[in-house]
Amino acid sequence: MGLAMSGEVSIRLLVDGRFTLPKALLVFGKYFGETYEAALKPMLIVSEGERILVDTGIGPLPAKHTRFHKVIRKPGEGIEAQLKALGLKPEDIDVVVNTHLHFDHCGNNALFKNAKFYVQADELRYAYAPDKFMKNAYIRSFFDLEVDYVLIRGRYKLTEHVWLLPTPGHTPGHQSVVVELPDGRRVVYCGDAATLRECIERRNIPGVLWRADVALRSIDRLRSIRNAIYIYAHDNEQLELLLP
Numbered sequence: 001m002g003l004a005m006s007g008e009v010s011i012r013l014l015v016d017g018r019f020t021l022p023k024a025l026l027v028f029g030k031y032f033g034e035t036y037e038a039a040l041k042p043m044l045i046v047s048e049g050e051r052i053l054v055d056t057g058i059g060p061l062p063a064k065h066t067r068f069h070k071v072i073r074k075p076g077e078g079i080e081a082q083l084k085a086l087g088l089k090p091e092d093i094d095v096v097v098n099t100h101l102h103f104d105h106c107g108n109n110a111l112f113k114n115a116k117f118y119v120q121a122d123e124l125r126y127a128y129a130p131d132k133f134m135k136n137a138y139i140r141s142f143f144d145l146e147v148d149y150v151l152i153r154g155r156y157k158l159t160e161h162v163w164l165l166p167t168p169g170h171t172p173g174h175q176s177v178v179v180e181l182p183d184g185r186r187v188v189y190c191g192d193a194a195t196l197r198e199c200i201e202r203r204n205i206p207g208v209l210w211r212a213d214v215a216l217r218s219i220d221r222l223r224s225i226r227n228a229i230y231i232y233a234h235d236n237e238q239l240e241l242l243l244p
């Protein structure tokens with residue numbers, strides 16, 4: 001399994017299964033007509049005793065969405081099953097970070113009753129009133145909850161080892177998460193700023209966009225991080241975090 005433990009910070013990718021979508025939604029201007037089984041991979045970080053979950057996977061989709069997306073889970077997959085395998089319940093999570101509020105990233109927010117939710121203020125505002133072209137990507141019941149939102153503006157240091165980094169473009173308030181390991185390497189949870197490996201390696205912007213120019217700038221910001229180990233939100237060939 002992808003358990004990466006290093007001194008006082010440990011990281012694990014969880015598997016919430018996969019969902020189908022047109023691959024052209026993942027990379028701008030490519031893959032027309034292709035369907036992709038996109039991985040869903042929330043990340044669990046334990047830092048300074050805080051249990052931090054980055055993204056909560058895809059929620060139970062309304063019929064309007066199941067016509068377009070099939071959710072595929074093997075036994076043992078899914079956010080609750082994955083936490084259970086680690087001896088954890090949803091109530092044990094102290095902090096949830098949502099990279100953004102698209103339905104495949106905040107779908108299980110409601111499970112985490114004891115968590116504070118760290119979201120960029122620009123993202124929460126936009127989620128309630130998205131542009132027409134972005135409406136289908138937000139499902140209000142997934143994020144409009146009686147929970148404790150901590151609204152972030154810009155960079156934010158969550159713990160000694162964990163940073164939130166604004167990476168807008170895919171959405172107005174998208175953020176990525178950087179975990180600094182004691183040996184100097186940095187695990188960079190890109191979110192949908194980099195849906196697939198080629199987004200970082202070839203500077204290919206996502207297919208779903210609020211602003212293309214801003215998205216490219218965010219990719220360049222992620223590329224400028226030294227000693228980075230990138231995690232791509234939906235790359236189905238990268239399911240584990242392996243730290244050699």
Ligand SMILES: [Zn+2]
Nearest residue numbers: 100102170192
């Ligand atoms: Zn998204």
